[in-house]
Amino acid sequence: MRLEDLKYMLEIERCGSINKAAQNLFLSHSTLSYIVQGVEQELGYPIFFRSKRGAIPTPRGAEILKECHIIMNLIARWHDPAHSAQEIKGHVQITSIPIFSRILGLDMLIRLKQNYPNLTIHFEERKLFLLEDLLTQMSKSTARILVGSLSGPERAVFEHKFSGDPDWSFQWADVDSMALHISARHPLARREILYPEDLSELPLLFYPDSGGRFGYSGILRYFPSIQTYNISTSELVLDMVAENLSVTLASRLVTARSGPVRSGAVRCVPVDGFPMPMNYYVLYPSEPHITAAEGAVIEGIQKCFRSMEEMLQ
Numbered sequence: 001m002r003l004e005d006l007k008y009m010l011e012i013e014r015c016g017s018i019n020k021a022a023q024n025l026f027l028s029h030s031t032l033s034y035i036v037q038g039v040e041q042e043l044g045y046p047i048f049f050r051s052k053r054g055a056i057p058t059p060r061g062a063e064i065l066k067e068c069h070i071i072m073n074l075i076a077r078w079h080d081p082a083h084s085a086q087e088i089k090g091h092v093q094i095t096s097i098p099i100f101s102r103i104l105g106l107d108m109l110i111r112l113k114q115n116y117p118n119l120t121i122h123f124e125e126r127k128l129f130l131l132e133d134l135l136t137q138m139s140k141s142t143a144r145i146l147v148g149s150l151s152g153p154e155r156a157v158f159e160h161k162f163s164g165d166p167d168w169s170f171q172w173a174d175v176d177s178m179a180l181h182i183s184a185r186h187p188l189a190r191r192e193i194l195y196p197e198d199l200s201e202l203p204l205l206f207y208p209d210s211g212g213r214f215g216y217s218g219i220l221r222y223f224p225s226i227q228t229y230n231i232s233t234s235e236l237v238l239d240m241v242a243e244n245l246s247v248t249l250a251s252r253l254v255t256a257r258s259g260p261v262r263s264g265a266v267r268c269v270p271v272d273g274f275p276m277p278m279n280y281y282v283l284y285p286s287e288p289h290i291t292a293a294e295g296a297v298i299e300g301i302q303k304c305f306r307s308m309e310e311m312l313q
Contacts, residue, residue, distance in 0.1 A: 001039060001042055003075070005035060005038075005039050006068045006071060006072060007025075007072070008021070008025060008027075008032060008035055008036070009036070009039065009047060009064075009065060009068055010065065010068055010069065010072065011024060011025055012032075012036070012048065012055055013057060013065050015054075016054045016055065016056065017054040017055055018032055018033055018036065018048075018050070018054075018055050020054075023171065023172070023173070023305075024302060024306070026169060026170075026171040026282075026298065026302065028163070036048065043064070045058070045060050045061075046058050046060075046061065047060075047061035047064060047065070048061055087292070088116045088118065088119055088292050088293055088296050089116070089118030089119055089293065090118075090119065090120070090291065090293040091120045091121075091122065091293075092119065092120070092121050092122070092144075092145065092291075092293050092294055092297045093121075093122045093124060093141070093142060093143040093144070093145070094121065094122070094123050094124065094143060094145045094146070094147065094297065095124045095125075095126050095128070095137055095141055095143040095145070095146045095147070096123055096124070096125060096126070096128075096146070096147040096148070097125070097126070097127060097128050097129065097147060097148050097149055097280075098125045098127070099149075099251055099253060099254055100147045100280060100304070101123045101125055101147075102125075103253060103254060103257075104304040104307060104308070105123050105304075107304070107307070108300045108301065108303070108304050109121055109123075111300060111303075112296065112297065112300045115296075116293075116296055119293055119296060119297075121297060124141065124143060126148075128146060128147070128148025128149070129148065129149055129150070129151075130150070130154065131150060131154045131157055131158055131161075133148070134146060134148055134150075134158075134283070144284065144285050144294060145282065145283070145284045145294060145297060145298070145301070146282070146283045146284075147280065147281070147282045147283075147301065148280070148281055148283075149278055149279055149280050149281065150279065150281065152277075155172075155279065155281075158170075158281070162283065165286075166286065167285065167286060167289055168283055168284070168285065168286055169283075169284055169285070169286040169287075169290075170281055170282065170283045170284070171281065171282050171302070171305070172279055172280070172281050173279065173280040173281075173282075173305035173308060173309075174277065174279045175253070175279075175280070175305065175308040175309045175312060176251055176252055176253040176277075176278040176279070176280065176308065176312065177251075177252055177275070177276055177277050177278050178249055178250065178251055178252075178276035178278055179249070179250065179251075179252050179268040179269070179270065179276070180194065180199075180247060180248075180249055180268065180269050180270070180271055181238065181241050181247060181248050181249070181250055181255060181261070181266050181267070181268055182202070182241065182247045182266065182267055182269055183241055183242055183243065183244035183247075183265070183266060183267075184242075184264055184265055184266065184267055185244045186244055186247075188202075188269070189267045189269065191269060192269070193269065193270050193271070193272050194269050194270070194271045194272065195271070195272045195273075196219075196222045196271065196272070196273065196274070197222075198271075199219070199222040199223050199271070200222060200223075200224055201224065202223060202224070202246075202247045203223070203224065203225045203226075203245075203246045203247070204220070204223040204225065204226045204246060204247055204248065204249065205237055205240060205241065205245075205246035205247065205248045206226050206248070206249075218274075219249070219271060219274045219276070235258055235259070235260075237250070238250075238255060238258050238259075238260040238261065238266050239260060241260065241266050242260040242265040242266050249276075251278055252268060252312055253278075253308055253311060253312060255268070256311045256312060257311070280305065280308070282298070282301050282305075284298050
């Protein structure tokens with residue numbers, strides 16, 4: 001049994017779910033399940049009860065986990081956090097879609113700089129909404145950490161390509177979705193759900209940087225007119241929506257902190273039959289190829305993924 005296995009067990013206990021713990025640990029569900037089974041076989045008894053509702057410790061497992069906490073706390077005392085932070089240094093380049101770098105990237109940079117003063121991070125923005133974009137960027141850039149978003153079919157191809165690759169690891173965050181943003185002044189804004197036929201009277205303001213290449217599941221054909229504006233920020237697009245001049249399709253993550261949405265001047269209303277989930281992935285070097293500096297950045301991105309979930313709750 002490895003020390004890392006104890007951390008995995010404690011994360012499962014904290015999350016109450018193997019699937020959630022796997023996401024936080026940047027592991028696949030099957031990999032973490034296999035690790036848990038290995039530990040249980042080695043000990044000779046189950047650590048967790050598993051069900052569709054999650055994973056809870058068995059009576060014997062609860063005792064083991066309590067002792068795991070003691071062990072990890074003892075080990076933590078052996079290390080000087082200030083000294084460890086000083087040791088992590090170097091330059092890390094991240095290639096990221098604008099949504100991630102602009103919404104959460106600055107918060108992450110500030111936090112990492114406080115924790116690791118000798119670490120330098122550079123963001124390079126690219127529209128990684130297609131697998132072709134990702135592969136092209138990997139061949140052209142020196143960045144070894146990439147954050148993007150892929151549609152369902154391309155996600156399947158991505159997982160097939162990288163799941164068995166010994167040089168790369170990846171993690172998904174299924175926390176976001178595209179949504180119709182409509183002025184609270186419009187009569188349709190009072191509805192809890194819209195139908196495709198309702199869209200025939202709504203002019204669509206299409207913001208080019210909102211993930212247009214990501215796709216809108218065929219919903220665009222229902223709008224009577226589509227206008228593309230090269231507007232500098234999504235906030236300005238939402239100001240036009242708030243004035244009831246148009247509607248727009250945008251990521252809920254992008255608009256969650258915006259004034260028009262937070263004040264209620266713009267509402268996000270789902271359209272029946274058109275779920276538009278939007279995922280995020282991070283692709284990074286696997287062990288033993290990842291550096292300590294890159295590992296610190298991956299932990300920062302992991303916290304960003306958690307922040308995404310909190311923002312949209």
